[in-house]
Amino acid sequence: MQITVIGCGYVGLVTATCFAEMGNRVSCVDTSTQRINALQRGEAPIFEPGIEALITTNLRAGRLAFSTDTAGACSRAEVIFIAVGTPSAADGSADISQIVAVASELGRTLDQPAIVVCKSTAPVGTACRVQSVLDHQCQRRQVAWQHRVVSNPEFLKEGAAIDDFMRPDRVVLGTDDADAERVMRALYEPFVRNHDRILCMSRRAAEMTKYAANTFLATRISFINEIASLCEQLGVDVEEVRKGIGSDQRIGHHFIYAGCGYGGSCFPKDIRAMLQMAAQYDMPMPILHSVEARNQQQKTWPLRMLKRELGNLHGRTLAIWGLAFKPGTDDIRDAPSLVLLDALLAGGSSVQAFDPAASDNIAQRYPEAVKEGQLKLLQDPYAALNNADALVLLTEWKQFRQPDFHLVAQRLRTPLVIDGRNQYDPQTMASLGLRHVGVGRQVAPPAAPVLREVV
Protein backbone atom coordinates (compact mmCIF):
# COMPACT_ATOMS: atom_id res chain seq x y z
CA MET A 1 0.00 0.00 0.00
CA GLN A 2 1.14 3.60 -0.58
CA ILE A 3 1.18 5.42 2.75
CA THR A 4 2.20 8.86 3.93
CA VAL A 5 2.98 9.69 7.55
CA ILE A 6 2.96 13.35 8.58
CA GLY A 7 5.16 14.07 11.60
CA CYS A 8 8.47 12.26 12.16
CA GLY A 9 8.45 12.12 15.97
CA TYR A 10 8.19 9.00 18.16
CA VAL A 11 4.81 7.98 16.83
CA GLY A 12 5.25 9.01 13.19
CA LEU A 13 8.63 7.36 12.80
CA VAL A 14 7.64 4.12 14.47
CA THR A 15 4.42 3.96 12.46
CA ALA A 16 6.25 4.69 9.20
CA THR A 17 9.12 2.26 9.72
CA CYS A 18 6.90 -0.58 10.92
CA PHE A 19 4.53 -0.25 7.95
CA ALA A 20 7.54 -0.08 5.60
CA GLU A 21 8.99 -3.18 7.26
CA MET A 22 5.78 -5.04 6.30
CA GLY A 23 6.35 -4.18 2.62
CA ASN A 24 4.36 -0.96 2.23
CA ARG A 25 5.82 2.10 0.47
CA VAL A 26 5.91 4.89 3.01
CA SER A 27 6.66 8.59 2.57
CA CYS A 28 7.34 10.57 5.74
CA VAL A 29 7.00 14.30 6.09
CA ASP A 30 8.14 16.74 8.74
CA THR A 31 8.39 20.52 8.85
CA SER A 32 11.84 20.30 10.44
CA THR A 33 14.47 20.35 7.67
CA GLN A 34 17.12 19.33 10.18
CA ARG A 35 15.09 16.27 11.17
CA ILE A 36 14.46 15.28 7.55
CA ASN A 37 18.12 15.75 6.56
CA ALA A 38 19.21 13.48 9.40
CA LEU A 39 16.59 10.88 8.48
CA GLN A 40 17.67 10.90 4.84
CA ARG A 41 21.18 10.00 6.06
CA GLY A 42 19.63 7.13 8.06
CA GLU A 43 20.07 8.89 11.42
CA ALA A 44 17.22 8.74 13.92
CA PRO A 45 16.36 12.08 15.52
CA ILE A 46 14.87 10.23 18.52
CA PHE A 47 16.36 7.73 20.96
CA GLU A 48 14.39 4.53 20.51
CA PRO A 49 15.96 1.07 20.58
CA GLY A 50 15.89 -0.53 17.11
CA ILE A 51 14.54 2.47 15.19
CA GLU A 52 17.76 3.32 13.37
CA ALA A 53 18.15 -0.22 12.00
CA LEU A 54 14.55 -0.13 10.69
CA ILE A 55 15.11 3.26 9.05
CA THR A 56 18.32 2.12 7.35
CA THR A 57 16.96 -1.20 6.10
CA ASN A 58 13.81 0.32 4.66
CA LEU A 59 15.59 3.34 3.15
CA ARG A 60 17.96 0.95 1.36
CA ALA A 61 15.06 -1.22 0.18
CA GLY A 62 13.41 1.87 -1.30
CA ARG A 63 10.26 1.43 0.81
CA LEU A 64 10.85 4.52 2.94
CA ALA A 65 11.41 8.15 1.92
CA PHE A 66 11.66 11.39 3.88
CA SER A 67 10.82 14.92 2.76
CA THR A 68 9.51 18.31 3.88
CA ASP A 69 7.07 18.49 0.95
CA THR A 70 3.65 17.41 2.22
CA ALA A 71 1.81 17.80 -1.09
CA GLY A 72 4.47 15.84 -2.99
CA ALA A 73 4.64 13.09 -0.37
CA CYS A 74 0.84 12.71 -0.37
CA SER A 75 0.33 12.84 -4.13
CA ARG A 76 -0.19 9.07 -4.50
CA ALA A 77 -1.10 8.11 -0.95
CA GLU A 78 -4.05 5.86 -0.28
CA VAL A 79 -3.75 6.30 3.48
CA ILE A 80 -2.34 9.40 5.22
CA PHE A 81 -1.47 9.27 8.93
CA ILE A 82 -1.39 12.49 10.93
CA ALA A 83 1.13 11.97 13.77
CA VAL A 84 1.95 15.54 14.79
CA GLY A 85 2.14 16.86 18.35
CA THR A 86 -0.84 17.73 20.55
CA PRO A 87 0.90 19.61 23.39
CA SER A 88 -0.84 21.11 26.41
CA ALA A 89 -2.21 24.61 25.82
CA ALA A 90 -1.90 27.18 28.62
CA ASP A 91 -5.19 26.02 30.19
CA GLY A 92 -4.16 22.34 30.02
CA SER A 93 -6.36 21.43 27.06
CA ALA A 94 -4.83 19.58 24.12
CA ASP A 95 -3.67 22.04 21.47
CA ILE A 96 -4.81 20.50 18.19
CA SER A 97 -3.62 23.37 15.98
CA GLN A 98 -0.90 21.20 14.36
CA ILE A 99 -3.54 18.64 13.35
CA VAL A 100 -5.87 21.30 11.97
CA ALA A 101 -3.02 22.90 10.02
CA VAL A 102 -2.17 19.54 8.42
CA ALA A 103 -5.84 18.90 7.60
CA SER A 104 -6.13 22.30 5.89
CA GLU A 105 -3.01 21.67 3.85
CA LEU A 106 -4.26 18.23 2.81
CA GLY A 107 -7.65 19.68 1.84
CA ARG A 108 -6.00 22.35 -0.28
CA THR A 109 -3.50 20.10 -2.02
CA LEU A 110 -4.77 16.51 -2.32
CA ASP A 111 -5.76 15.66 -5.87
CA GLN A 112 -7.22 12.25 -5.05
CA PRO A 113 -9.52 10.92 -2.32
CA ALA A 114 -7.61 9.49 0.63
CA ILE A 115 -8.18 7.89 4.00
CA VAL A 116 -6.89 10.41 6.51
CA VAL A 117 -6.00 8.82 9.84
CA CYS A 118 -5.70 10.75 13.11
CA LYS A 119 -2.91 8.92 14.99
CA SER A 120 -2.13 11.73 17.39
CA THR A 121 -3.81 11.69 20.80
CA ALA A 122 -6.56 14.26 20.43
CA PRO A 123 -9.78 15.18 22.24
CA VAL A 124 -13.14 13.65 21.39
CA GLY A 125 -14.45 15.40 18.30
CA THR A 126 -11.06 16.04 16.65
CA ALA A 127 -11.53 13.47 13.85
CA CYS A 128 -14.94 15.04 13.07
CA ARG A 129 -13.24 18.46 13.01
CA VAL A 130 -10.63 17.12 10.56
CA GLN A 131 -13.45 15.71 8.43
CA SER A 132 -15.19 19.10 8.28
CA VAL A 133 -11.95 20.93 7.44
CA LEU A 134 -11.38 18.48 4.56
CA ASP A 135 -15.03 18.60 3.42
CA HIS A 136 -14.96 22.39 3.41
CA GLN A 137 -11.85 22.46 1.19
CA CYS A 138 -13.35 19.86 -1.18
CA GLN A 139 -16.48 22.01 -1.57
CA ARG A 140 -14.38 25.13 -2.13
CA ARG A 141 -12.35 23.38 -4.80
CA GLN A 142 -15.53 21.84 -6.24
CA VAL A 143 -14.02 18.37 -6.39
CA ALA A 144 -16.25 15.33 -6.71
CA TRP A 145 -14.81 13.18 -3.94
CA GLN A 146 -14.82 13.12 -0.15
CA HIS A 147 -11.89 12.08 2.05
CA ARG A 148 -12.65 9.61 4.82
CA VAL A 149 -11.29 10.36 8.28
CA VAL A 150 -10.45 7.53 10.71
CA SER A 151 -9.36 7.83 14.33
CA ASN A 152 -6.60 5.31 15.09
CA PRO A 153 -4.97 6.24 18.42
CA GLU A 154 -1.53 4.84 19.18
CA PHE A 155 -0.69 2.93 22.36
CA LEU A 156 3.08 2.45 22.02
CA LYS A 157 5.41 3.09 24.97
CA GLU A 158 8.70 4.89 24.54
CA GLY A 159 11.65 2.53 24.93
CA ALA A 160 9.56 -0.43 23.72
CA ALA A 161 7.86 1.38 20.84
CA ILE A 162 8.72 -0.96 17.98
CA ASP A 163 7.75 -4.07 19.89
CA ASP A 164 4.47 -2.43 20.98
CA PHE A 165 3.68 -1.46 17.38
CA MET A 166 4.66 -4.81 15.90
CA ARG A 167 2.75 -6.81 18.54
CA PRO A 168 -0.10 -4.56 19.68
CA ASP A 169 -2.48 -5.62 22.46
CA ARG A 170 -5.17 -4.12 20.25
CA VAL A 171 -5.61 -1.81 17.28
CA VAL A 172 -8.42 0.69 17.76
CA LEU A 173 -10.13 1.92 14.60
CA GLY A 174 -12.70 4.68 14.87
CA THR A 175 -14.79 4.80 11.73
CA ASP A 176 -18.30 4.11 10.50
CA ASP A 177 -17.19 3.88 6.86
CA ALA A 178 -17.07 0.26 5.67
CA ASP A 179 -14.51 0.93 2.91
CA ALA A 180 -12.16 2.77 5.23
CA GLU A 181 -12.50 -0.04 7.77
CA ARG A 182 -11.63 -2.65 5.12
CA VAL A 183 -8.47 -0.77 4.03
CA MET A 184 -7.35 -0.16 7.61
CA ARG A 185 -7.96 -3.79 8.60
CA ALA A 186 -5.85 -4.91 5.63
CA LEU A 187 -3.06 -2.54 6.62
CA TYR A 188 -2.92 -3.83 10.20
CA GLU A 189 -3.52 -7.50 9.35
CA PRO A 190 0.23 -8.44 9.40
CA PHE A 191 0.51 -7.11 12.97
CA VAL A 192 -2.41 -9.13 14.36
CA ARG A 193 -1.79 -12.43 12.57
CA ASN A 194 -2.16 -14.72 15.62
CA HIS A 195 -5.63 -13.52 16.40
CA ASP A 196 -7.67 -10.54 15.38
CA ARG A 197 -7.12 -7.78 17.88
CA ILE A 198 -8.69 -5.04 15.81
CA LEU A 199 -11.46 -3.17 17.59
CA CYS A 200 -13.78 -1.11 15.41
CA MET A 201 -15.86 1.62 17.01
CA SER A 202 -17.08 5.17 16.48
CA ARG A 203 -14.50 7.89 15.95
CA ARG A 204 -15.48 9.56 19.22
CA ALA A 205 -15.22 6.28 21.16
CA ALA A 206 -11.75 5.65 19.69
CA GLU A 207 -10.58 9.08 20.83
CA MET A 208 -12.04 8.55 24.29
CA THR A 209 -10.49 5.06 24.53
CA LYS A 210 -7.01 6.55 24.21
CA TYR A 211 -7.57 9.09 27.01
CA ALA A 212 -9.34 6.56 29.22
CA ALA A 213 -6.46 4.07 28.81
CA ASN A 214 -3.77 6.59 29.75
CA THR A 215 -5.67 8.12 32.63
CA PHE A 216 -6.54 4.66 33.98
CA LEU A 217 -2.87 3.61 33.92
CA ALA A 218 -1.89 6.88 35.62
CA THR A 219 -4.61 6.25 38.23
CA ARG A 220 -3.11 2.84 39.06
CA ILE A 221 0.29 4.45 39.61
CA SER A 222 -1.06 7.23 41.82
CA PHE A 223 -3.14 4.67 43.72
CA ILE A 224 -0.12 2.50 44.58
CA ASN A 225 1.91 5.59 45.44
CA GLU A 226 -0.79 6.64 47.89
CA ILE A 227 -0.82 3.14 49.40
CA ALA A 228 3.01 3.38 49.60
CA SER A 229 2.73 6.59 51.64
CA LEU A 230 0.42 4.89 54.09
CA CYS A 231 2.75 1.88 54.21
CA GLU A 232 5.55 4.25 55.26
CA GLN A 233 3.45 5.33 58.25
CA LEU A 234 2.38 1.82 59.16
CA GLY A 235 5.80 0.16 58.84
CA VAL A 236 4.60 -2.05 55.97
CA ASP A 237 6.67 -2.89 52.88
CA VAL A 238 4.67 -1.82 49.81
CA GLU A 239 6.65 -4.29 47.66
CA GLU A 240 5.03 -7.15 49.60
CA VAL A 241 1.65 -5.50 49.17
CA ARG A 242 2.26 -4.98 45.42
CA LYS A 243 2.94 -8.68 44.94
CA GLY A 244 0.00 -9.53 47.17
CA ILE A 245 -2.52 -7.56 45.17
CA GLY A 246 -0.96 -8.10 41.75
CA SER A 247 -1.42 -11.85 41.96
CA ASP A 248 -5.18 -11.26 41.87
CA GLN A 249 -5.87 -11.65 38.15
CA ARG A 250 -8.48 -8.91 38.28
CA ILE A 251 -5.73 -6.50 39.37
CA GLY A 252 -2.62 -7.89 37.64
CA HIS A 253 1.03 -6.93 38.08
CA HIS A 254 1.30 -4.11 35.55
CA PHE A 255 1.46 -0.43 36.47
CA ILE A 256 1.36 -0.89 40.22
CA TYR A 257 5.01 -0.14 40.91
CA ALA A 258 5.40 2.56 43.54
CA GLY A 259 8.02 5.15 42.65
CA CYS A 260 8.84 8.82 42.49
CA GLY A 261 5.93 9.61 40.15
CA TYR A 262 5.07 9.26 36.49
CA GLY A 263 6.40 11.59 33.81
CA GLY A 264 6.80 11.58 30.05
CA SER A 265 5.09 13.24 27.16
CA CYS A 266 1.75 11.47 27.61
CA PHE A 267 0.31 10.78 31.08
CA PRO A 268 0.66 14.30 32.52
CA LYS A 269 -0.50 16.00 29.31
CA ASP A 270 -3.37 13.59 28.67
CA ILE A 271 -4.74 13.89 32.21
CA ARG A 272 -4.73 17.68 31.86
CA ALA A 273 -6.51 17.34 28.49
CA MET A 274 -9.13 14.97 29.92
CA LEU A 275 -9.80 17.39 32.80
CA GLN A 276 -10.28 20.22 30.32
CA MET A 277 -12.65 18.11 28.19
CA ALA A 278 -14.69 17.49 31.33
CA ALA A 279 -14.53 21.14 32.42
CA GLN A 280 -16.39 22.10 29.25
CA TYR A 281 -19.34 20.15 30.63
CA ASP A 282 -18.87 21.36 34.24
CA MET A 283 -17.76 17.88 35.25
CA PRO A 284 -15.49 18.11 38.31
CA MET A 285 -13.70 14.70 37.80
CA PRO A 286 -12.42 14.45 41.40
CA ILE A 287 -10.64 11.12 40.82
CA LEU A 288 -8.46 12.47 38.03
CA HIS A 289 -7.69 15.67 39.96
CA SER A 290 -6.44 13.49 42.83
CA VAL A 291 -4.37 11.35 40.47
CA GLU A 292 -2.64 14.47 39.20
CA ALA A 293 -2.21 15.99 42.69
CA ARG A 294 -0.81 12.74 44.12
CA ASN A 295 1.68 12.57 41.27
CA GLN A 296 2.89 16.13 41.88
CA GLN A 297 3.39 15.23 45.53
CA GLN A 298 5.12 11.95 44.66
CA LYS A 299 7.67 13.76 42.53
CA THR A 300 8.80 15.62 45.68
CA TRP A 301 9.41 12.31 47.53
CA PRO A 302 13.19 12.13 46.77
CA LEU A 303 13.70 15.71 48.01
CA ARG A 304 11.64 15.08 51.15
CA MET A 305 13.66 11.95 51.92
CA LEU A 306 16.98 13.75 51.36
CA LYS A 307 15.90 16.51 53.76
CA ARG A 308 14.67 13.98 56.31
CA GLU A 309 17.95 12.09 56.24
CA LEU A 310 20.45 14.93 55.79
CA GLY A 311 18.69 18.06 57.07
CA ASN A 312 19.72 21.26 55.28
CA LEU A 313 20.87 20.41 51.76
CA HIS A 314 22.62 23.73 51.09
CA GLY A 315 26.26 23.05 50.22
CA ARG A 316 25.71 19.29 50.02
CA THR A 317 26.74 17.18 47.03
CA LEU A 318 24.13 14.73 45.78
CA ALA A 319 24.56 11.96 43.23
CA ILE A 320 21.70 11.07 40.89
CA TRP A 321 21.40 7.93 38.79
CA GLY A 322 18.80 8.27 36.03
CA LEU A 323 17.41 11.50 34.58
CA ALA A 324 15.07 10.25 31.80
CA PHE A 325 11.40 9.87 32.77
CA LYS A 326 11.82 6.10 32.37
CA PRO A 327 14.46 3.66 31.12
CA GLY A 328 15.04 3.18 27.40
CA THR A 329 14.57 6.80 26.38
CA ASP A 330 16.38 10.15 26.42
CA ASP A 331 13.04 11.89 27.01
CA ILE A 332 12.96 14.18 30.06
CA ARG A 333 9.52 15.72 29.51
CA ASP A 334 7.77 16.02 32.90
CA ALA A 335 10.42 13.70 34.41
CA PRO A 336 10.68 13.47 38.22
CA SER A 337 14.38 14.38 37.82
CA LEU A 338 13.38 17.93 36.83
CA VAL A 339 11.52 18.50 40.10
CA LEU A 340 14.53 17.31 42.13
CA LEU A 341 17.09 19.20 40.05
CA ASP A 342 15.09 22.45 40.19
CA ALA A 343 14.93 22.27 43.99
CA LEU A 344 18.53 21.15 44.58
CA LEU A 345 20.06 23.70 42.23
CA ALA A 346 17.90 26.55 43.59
CA GLY A 347 18.73 25.47 47.16
CA GLY A 348 22.51 25.64 46.68
CA SER A 349 23.34 21.92 46.44
CA SER A 350 25.79 20.48 43.92
CA VAL A 351 24.65 17.60 41.76
CA GLN A 352 26.69 14.85 40.09
CA ALA A 353 24.44 12.90 37.76
CA PHE A 354 24.64 10.02 35.36
CA ASP A 355 22.12 8.84 32.76
CA PRO A 356 22.92 6.55 29.82
CA ALA A 357 20.88 8.65 27.35
CA ALA A 358 19.32 11.82 28.74
CA SER A 359 22.34 13.89 29.82
CA ASP A 360 22.39 16.03 26.65
CA ASN A 361 18.75 16.99 27.12
CA ILE A 362 19.39 17.86 30.76
CA ALA A 363 22.44 19.94 29.77
CA GLN A 364 20.25 21.92 27.38
CA ARG A 365 17.75 22.58 30.15
CA TYR A 366 20.26 23.66 32.81
CA PRO A 367 23.04 25.37 30.80
CA GLU A 368 24.01 27.82 33.58
CA ALA A 369 24.32 25.17 36.27
CA VAL A 370 26.42 23.02 33.93
CA LYS A 371 28.64 25.99 33.01
CA GLU A 372 29.18 26.93 36.65
CA GLY A 373 29.95 23.34 37.61
CA GLN A 374 27.00 23.12 40.02
CA LEU A 375 25.57 20.33 37.86
CA LYS A 376 28.07 17.77 36.61
CA LEU A 377 26.81 15.30 34.01
CA LEU A 378 29.17 12.35 34.10
CA GLN A 379 29.93 9.49 31.73
CA ASP A 380 30.48 6.96 34.49
CA PRO A 381 27.86 6.13 37.14
CA TYR A 382 30.49 5.53 39.83
CA ALA A 383 32.25 8.84 39.15
CA ALA A 384 28.95 10.52 40.10
CA LEU A 385 29.28 9.07 43.61
CA ASN A 386 32.63 10.58 44.55
CA ASN A 387 32.26 12.39 47.89
CA ALA A 388 28.49 12.62 47.51
CA ASP A 389 26.26 12.78 50.59
CA ALA A 390 23.71 10.42 49.04
CA LEU A 391 22.85 8.50 45.91
CA VAL A 392 19.34 9.10 44.55
CA LEU A 393 18.04 6.55 42.03
CA LEU A 394 15.34 8.11 39.84
CA THR A 395 15.25 5.92 36.69
CA GLU A 396 15.53 2.15 36.80
CA TRP A 397 17.87 1.61 33.83
CA LYS A 398 18.94 -2.06 33.72
CA GLN A 399 22.56 -1.18 34.47
CA PHE A 400 21.50 0.19 37.88
CA ARG A 401 19.81 -3.03 38.95
CA GLN A 402 22.86 -4.85 40.26
CA PRO A 403 25.58 -2.25 40.76
CA ASP A 404 28.80 -2.88 42.65
CA PHE A 405 27.47 -1.94 46.08
CA HIS A 406 30.93 -2.18 47.64
CA LEU A 407 32.08 0.52 45.24
CA VAL A 408 28.93 2.53 45.99
CA ALA A 409 29.63 2.35 49.74
CA GLN A 410 33.29 3.20 49.18
CA ARG A 411 32.68 6.24 46.98
CA LEU A 412 29.83 7.88 48.90
CA ARG A 413 30.77 10.30 51.70
CA THR A 414 27.58 9.31 53.54
CA PRO A 415 26.34 5.73 52.95
CA LEU A 416 22.80 6.78 52.00
CA VAL A 417 20.78 5.49 49.05
CA ILE A 418 17.40 7.07 48.24
CA ASP A 419 15.81 4.44 46.01
CA GLY A 420 13.05 6.20 44.06
CA ARG A 421 12.18 3.07 42.05
CA ASN A 422 12.41 0.35 44.73
CA GLN A 423 15.19 -1.46 42.90
CA TYR A 424 17.24 -2.55 45.88
CA ASP A 425 16.68 -5.00 48.68
CA PRO A 426 16.74 -3.18 52.05
CA GLN A 427 18.28 -6.17 53.89
CA THR A 428 21.13 -6.56 51.38
CA MET A 429 21.81 -2.86 51.53
CA ALA A 430 21.86 -2.90 55.34
CA SER A 431 24.30 -5.82 55.33
CA LEU A 432 26.63 -3.69 53.19
CA GLY A 433 26.42 -0.79 55.61
CA LEU A 434 24.27 1.30 53.27
CA ARG A 435 21.22 3.13 54.61
CA HIS A 436 18.44 2.41 52.14
CA VAL A 437 15.29 4.51 51.85
CA GLY A 438 12.72 3.01 49.47
CA VAL A 439 9.27 4.22 48.45
CA GLY A 440 6.73 2.82 50.91
CA ARG A 441 9.12 0.34 52.48
CA GLN A 442 10.34 1.74 55.74
CA VAL A 443 11.48 -0.99 58.09
CA ALA A 444 10.88 1.20 61.14
CA PRO A 445 8.39 -0.12 63.71
CA PRO A 446 4.90 1.26 63.18
CA ALA A 447 4.29 4.61 64.78
CA ALA A 448 1.27 4.98 67.05
CA PRO A 449 -1.82 6.12 65.15
CA VAL A 450 -3.51 9.36 66.04
CA LEU A 451 -6.44 8.12 68.15
CA ARG A 452 -9.67 10.03 67.93
CA GLU A 453 -12.35 9.90 70.55
CA VAL A 454 -15.32 7.80 69.52
CA VAL A 455 -18.51 9.73 70.16
Ligand SMILES: NC(=O)c1ccc[n+]([C@@H]2O[C@H](COP(=O)([O-])OP(=O)(O)OC[C@H]3O[C@@H](n4cnc5c(N)ncnc54)[C@H](O)[C@@H]3O)[C@@H](O)[C@H]2O)c1
Ligand atom coordinates in the same frame (compact mmCIF):
# COMPACT_ATOMS: atom_id res chain seq x y z
N1 LIG B 1 5.47 9.67 22.35
C1 LIG B 1 4.69 8.65 22.62
O1 LIG B 1 5.10 7.69 23.28
C2 LIG B 1 3.27 8.63 22.15
C3 LIG B 1 2.55 7.43 22.18
C4 LIG B 1 1.22 7.41 21.74
C5 LIG B 1 0.64 8.58 21.27
N2 LIG B 1 1.35 9.73 21.26
C6 LIG B 1 0.70 10.92 20.70
O2 LIG B 1 1.11 11.03 19.32
C7 LIG B 1 1.27 12.40 18.94
C8 LIG B 1 2.69 12.65 18.47
O3 LIG B 1 3.56 12.40 19.54
P1 LIG B 1 5.14 12.33 19.34
O4 LIG B 1 5.72 11.97 20.66
O5 LIG B 1 5.45 11.51 18.15
O6 LIG B 1 5.45 13.87 19.02
P2 LIG B 1 6.80 14.54 18.57
O7 LIG B 1 6.79 15.91 19.09
O8 LIG B 1 7.94 13.63 18.89
O9 LIG B 1 6.69 14.58 16.96
C9 LIG B 1 5.79 15.37 16.25
C10 LIG B 1 6.45 15.75 14.92
O10 LIG B 1 5.49 16.40 14.10
C11 LIG B 1 6.17 17.40 13.34
N3 LIG B 1 5.19 18.33 12.79
C12 LIG B 1 4.47 19.29 13.44
N4 LIG B 1 3.67 19.94 12.56
C13 LIG B 1 3.88 19.39 11.35
C14 LIG B 1 3.35 19.62 10.05
N5 LIG B 1 2.44 20.57 9.83
N6 LIG B 1 3.78 18.86 9.03
C15 LIG B 1 4.72 17.91 9.23
N7 LIG B 1 5.26 17.64 10.44
C16 LIG B 1 4.85 18.37 11.49
C17 LIG B 1 7.14 17.99 14.34
O11 LIG B 1 8.19 18.69 13.71
C18 LIG B 1 7.61 16.72 15.08
O12 LIG B 1 8.77 16.18 14.47
C19 LIG B 1 0.86 13.20 20.17
O13 LIG B 1 -0.51 13.49 20.07
C20 LIG B 1 1.09 12.24 21.32
O14 LIG B 1 0.28 12.52 22.44
C21 LIG B 1 2.65 9.79 21.66
Ligand SMILES: O=c1ccn([C@@H]2O[C@H](COP(=O)(O)OP(=O)(O)O[C@H]3O[C@H](CO)[C@@H](O)[C@H](O)[C@H]3O)[C@@H](O)[C@H]2O)c(=O)[nH]1
Ligand atom coordinates in the same frame (compact mmCIF):
# COMPACT_ATOMS: atom_id res chain seq x y z
O1 LIG C 1 4.05 0.82 37.61
C1 LIG C 1 4.49 1.84 37.07
C2 LIG C 1 4.55 2.02 35.65
C3 LIG C 1 5.02 3.23 35.15
N1 LIG C 1 5.43 4.22 35.99
C4 LIG C 1 5.88 5.51 35.41
O2 LIG C 1 4.90 5.96 34.49
C5 LIG C 1 5.49 6.76 33.47
C6 LIG C 1 5.01 6.33 32.10
O3 LIG C 1 5.52 5.06 31.78
P1 LIG C 1 5.11 4.26 30.48
O4 LIG C 1 3.65 4.14 30.43
O5 LIG C 1 5.89 3.01 30.43
O6 LIG C 1 5.68 5.22 29.34
P2 LIG C 1 5.07 6.07 28.14
O7 LIG C 1 6.04 5.93 27.01
O8 LIG C 1 4.74 7.43 28.64
O9 LIG C 1 3.72 5.31 27.66
C7 LIG C 1 2.41 5.73 28.07
O10 LIG C 1 1.95 6.81 27.28
C8 LIG C 1 1.91 6.53 25.85
C9 LIG C 1 1.52 7.82 25.15
O11 LIG C 1 0.17 8.05 25.13
C10 LIG C 1 0.92 5.40 25.61
O12 LIG C 1 0.85 5.13 24.22
C11 LIG C 1 1.39 4.16 26.39
O13 LIG C 1 0.44 3.11 26.20
C12 LIG C 1 1.48 4.52 27.87
O14 LIG C 1 1.99 3.42 28.62
C13 LIG C 1 7.01 6.63 33.67
O15 LIG C 1 7.47 7.80 34.32
C14 LIG C 1 7.16 5.43 34.59
O16 LIG C 1 8.30 5.52 35.42
C15 LIG C 1 5.39 4.05 37.37
O17 LIG C 1 5.75 4.95 38.14
N2 LIG C 1 4.91 2.86 37.87
